Amino acid sequence: MPTIDLTGKAAVVTGSGRGLGLAYAHALAAHGASVVVNDVDEAVAERAVKSITEAGGTAVAEVVPVGSAEAADRLVSRAVEEFGRLDVLVTNAGILRDKVLWKMTDEDFDTVITTHLRATFTCARAAAVRMREQGEGGTLVLVGSPAGQRGNFGQTNYAAAKAGIAAMARTWSMELSRANITVNAIVPVAATAMTETIPAFAPYVEALRNGEPLPDFLRKGEGFGTPEDCAGLVAFLASEAARGITGQCVGIGGDKVALWSHPQEIRAAYADGGWTPEALADAWPTSVGAEPQTVGIPAPKTPEA
Secondary structure, three states: OOOOOOOOOEEEEOOOOOHHHHHHHHHHHHOOOEEEEEEOOHHHHHHHHHHHHHOOOEEEEEEOOOOOHHHHHHHHHHHHHHHOOOOEEEEOOOOOOOEOHHHOOHHHHHHHHHHHHHHHHHHHHHHHHHHHHHOOOEEEEEEOOHHHHHOOOOEHHHHHHHHHHHHHHHHHHHHOHHHOEEEEEEEEOEOOOOHHHOOOOHHHHHHHHOOOOOOHHHHHHOOOEOHHHHHHHHHHHOOHHHOOOOOOEEEEEOOEEEEOOOOOOOOOOOOOOOOOHHHHHHHHHHOHHHOOOOOOOOOOOOOOO
16 A cells, blocks of 8 residues: 655645544644644634644644635635645535525525635635645645535535535636646545434434444445544545546545546437427426436435334
8 A cells, every 4th residue: 555645745624623624634644744723713723733733743723714815815824834835725614504495594595605615715716826836736625515416405505515615626626737736525424513413323423422333334334434534535635646636526434435426417308400398398208307316315224224
């Protein structure tokens, strides 16, 4: 196996005070990278830094809510001031404001879009400017979600943001290829405060908190594990071993890693002169519409099910 060595690289991980973000920061630091930890809570960010440094890594905290261009510039500037450069950006910060469409407020929508989608844009833009100036390439790891790939009930704002992040990864992989900057989206599934709200997962997340391992049907069948199970993918994508991988959406969780497909046409039909409503109604059931696509995240298949 190749050795993953990130010595000399500097990374920014947004939303890395706890959960998945903290696991990503730990993995990067454990493989030699210096890390800027970001959180909105100073005490949480400082605890995260302490946990990394006590494990032998190098990290500093930058406390700022992501979303604005000013916040993005602060994060990039902190990496450059502390470590002299920026090589890796992981856009992990996120929040939830779940409601069905007819109950979702403008604030619910805008807050989630700002933290997930706009912050991914502003942070990636600032990082790309710095990486292009350095002229030595770099890595952008954007954090997606199964909700962005398939939609999810009650998550208009979150699913839209995560779908946009996947599209950004594909677009930026083309725009930044000449600068040797890779851009990929990861699609993690792990036991966190978010997934604990899913009834099928809740007892297993609670058991994990009490020191019990997750069963194989979750780790393998559902690709559901701990935040640490997802972190190796981030360290890999930041390394030279992944220099040829870009524009991809990669799922990770438990014992499973998977490549998500890009949206593509699956069936087509043609009519000379174009399609009238009547012609569409006649042809749809047996041509283009013969295999309608499913939506939503499939419910976990527990042994009891």
